[in-house]
Amino acid sequence: MAEQPAARAPGVPAAWTKPLRAPLEVLGELSVFFGQAVVTILRPPYRIGLLFNQLEFMAYGSLFVVGLTGLFTGMVLALQFVYAFGLFNAQSLVGATVELGLARELAPIFTCIVIVARVGSAVATELGTMRVTEQIDALETMAVDPINYLIVPRIIAAALSAPVLTMLFNAIALTGAYGIAVLVKDLSPGTFLNRMQYLVEIHDLTNGLGKSAVIGFVVILIAAFRGYKAEGGARGVGIATTQAVVGGLVAIFAIDYIYTAITLSNPQPRGGLGG
Amino acid sequence: MTEPMIDVRDLYKSFGGNQVLKGIDLQMMPGTTTVVLGGSGSGKTVLMKHIMGLFKPDQGEVIVDGENISVMDRQELARFRTRMGMVFQSAALFDSMTVRDNVAFALREHTKLSEEEIREKVKEKLAIVDLFGVEEKFPAELSGGMRKRVGLARAIIRDPKIVLYDEPTTGLDPLTTESVDDMIIGAREKLGVTSVVISHDIGSSFHIGDVVAMLHDGRIVEMGPPEKLRHTQEPHTKHFLATWFGRT
Numbered sequence: 001m002a003e004q005p006a007a008r009a010p011g012v013p014a015a016w017t018k019p020l021r022a023p024l025e026v027l028g029e030l031s032v033f034f035g036q037a038v039v040t041i042l043r044p045p046y047r048i049g050l051l052f053n054q055l056e057f058m059a060y061g062s063l064f065v066v067g068l069t070g071l072f073t074g075m076v077l078a079l080q081f082v083y084a085f086g087l088f089n090a091q092s093l094v095g096a097t098v099e100l101g102l103a104r105e106l107a108p109i110f111t112c113i114v115i116v117a118r119v120g121s122a123v124a125t126e127l128g129t130m131r132v133t134e135q136i137d138a139l140e141t142m143a144v145d146p147i148n149y150l151i152v153p154r155i156i157a158a159a160l161s162a163p164v165l166t167m168l169f170n171a172i173a174l175t176g177a178y179g180i181a182v183l184v185k186d187l188s189p190g191t192f193l194n195r196m197q198y199l200v201e202i203h204d205l206t207n208g209l210g211k212s213a214v215i216g217f218v219v220i221l222i223a224a225f226r227g228y229k230a231e232g233g234a235r236g237v238g239i240a241t242t243q244a245v246v247g248g249l250v251a252i253f254a255i256d257y258i259y260t261a262i263t264l265s266n267p268q269p270r271g272g273l274g275g
Numbered sequence: 276m277t278e279p280m281i282d283v284r285d286l287y288k289s290f291g292g293n294q295v296l297k298g299i300d301l302q303m304m305p306g307t308t309t310v311v312l313g314g315s316g317s318g319k320t321v322l323m324k325h326i327m328g329l330f331k332p333d334q335g336e337v338i339v340d341g342e343n344i345s346v347m348d349r350q351e352l353a354r355f356r357t358r359m360g361m362v363f364q365s366a367a368l369f370d371s372m373t374v375r376d377n378v379a380f381a382l383r384e385h386t387k388l389s390e391e392e393i394r395e396k397v398k399e400k401l402a403i404v405d406l407f408g409v410e411e412k413f414p415a416e417l418s419g420g421m422r423k424r425v426g427l428a429r430a431i432i433r434d435p436k437i438v439l440y441d442e443p444t445t446g447l448d449p450l451t452t453e454s455v456d457d458m459i460i461g462a463r464e465k466l467g468v469t470s471v472v473i474s475h476d477i478g479s480s481f482h483i484g485d486v487v488a489m490l491h492d493g494r495i496v497e498m499g500p501p502e503k504l505r506h507t508q509e510p511h512t513k514h515f516l517a518t519w520f521g522r523t
């Protein structure tokens with residue numbers, strides 16, 4: 001009994017292309033969702049109360065964990081750089097290098113990782129549960145636009161919270177690095193701080209903050225999208241949450257690269273190494 | 276002859292390659308309760324979501340209260356939906372809000388009533404569904420039957436002409452089922468609403484329905500008052516009903 005290859009309906013692509021098509025389809029749907037959300041941001045009613053609820057959850061609620069990860073990040077950077085620069089007697093570069101790395105790269109990225117883990121998972125789970133328990137349909141039958149009511153406050157709050165948390169991360173990490181370098185590794189405060197004034201410039205900070213705002217917005221948009229489109233009961237919510245976290249993590253590093261490539265292609269003139 | 280309140284004409288709907296509705300024709304008269312019976316996956320919820328305007332038909336139209344809702348845009352639909360209330364299969368209460376905030380939701384969104392007036396209205400609607408003193412509770416603190424009642428109170432808060440119920444009694448014990456049935460009958464008697472009830476609970480359907488319609492394979496295969504359906508010769512309906520009457 002020979003197996004007949006299943007006849008393919010015209011217009012239906014072969015099965016092996018699925019792994020290639022699936023991510024593109026998701027990107028397409030995500031873009032449509034993004035478009036809807038952006039159009040809706042501009043449209044009243046503006047839900048200030050809900051925005052503040054979300055800010056409280058995303059920013060205020062994340063202070064402790066962001067501070068803690070920042071502290072350890074700064075401390076370990078100090079250890080590594082004191083060791084590495086010690087190899088060729090350049091300890092005076094430790095402070096500046098730590099802060100450049102933090103401001104441009106580590107603070108925004110680590111903060112956004114914390115946001116994905118803590119906030120993205122919560123957003124996907126909450127919206128997914130609302131979807132599968134028909135609460136989102138209920139909103140619609142009561143003539144309330146779910147994008148306006150649920151999505152917009154979350155993505156705006158994310159774009160505002162991420163830079164604030166990044167600043168906090170940066171400040172605490174620098175304090176931690178200073179503590180280790182000066183108190184434990186016996187660098188003098190001057191050695192640690194001196195070059196920083198010359199090497200770290202304000203646009204290093206704003207570059208990192210801008211990056212964190214973009215990434216924070218996108219990862220919470222992804223989480224909201226996954227939750228909003230969840231289907232199939234508790235299992236579906238679980239899948240949506242996993243996809244939100246995985247998708248968010250990939251997005252962080254992809255956007256990081258693109259953003260950095262674009263902003264570095266036109267670098268700001270920088271002062272010299274300093275005295 | 277009065278005009279039907281809900282007039283579904285030759286409605287087709289498919290998802291991907293899956294043809295779910297294959298030409299539904301269904302009229303519902305003002306002030307009556309119509310029950311749509313059908314097996315799992317027969318398209319009952321899809322039909323109801325067309326009546327609510329949550330889905331657009333591939334073909335055919337849905338006329339509600341004299342207006343063709345199939346051609347309305349978002350804004351028109353939003354305005355139109357104040358005439359309809361929907362009670363969901365899972366009640367779909369907002370679990371982050373108290374019962375009062377749930378029931379008052381549409382009032383807070385769309386009217387400028389004072390807090391005093393809102394409290395008064397919420398109390399009045401909860402009384403209609405026989406609930407007292409639960410305003411401060413959260414949905415998680417209520418039983419399944421009570422949640423359905425709150426869902427109905429929320430659906431009728433703006434005095435709709437039409438109330439849609441998606442499987443109001445599925446998953447409830449016989450006593451709670453009876454009380455939800457009474458709630459549906461009560462809502463019709465006290466408010467004069469046109470009710471559409473989606474169900475696969477035959478006992479309930481025959482109890483509350485003025486008209487029972489049998490949905491099978493995307494079409495209405497039989498429709499009429501409960502007594503008529505009980506003696507039907509239509510094979511699918513007969514088969515479906517035999518599971519119930521065959522045993523009693």
Ligand SMILES: Nc1ncnc2c1ncn2[C@@H]1O[C@H](COP(=O)(O)OP(=O)(O)OP(=O)(O)O)[C@@H](O)[C@H]1O
Pocket residue numbers: 290293295313314315316317318319320321322475
């Ligand atoms: N949004 C949708 N997208 C794709 N397919 C859908 C959608 N909604 C329903 N369907 C399909 O339509 C068919 C009918 O679904 P429907 O929910 O109307 O069944 P039902 O009669 O309400 O069943 P139940 O009694 O289990 O609730 C199913 O095969 C389902 O997979």
Ligand SMILES: [Mg+2]
Pocket residue numbers: 319320364441442
């Ligand atoms: Mg259903």
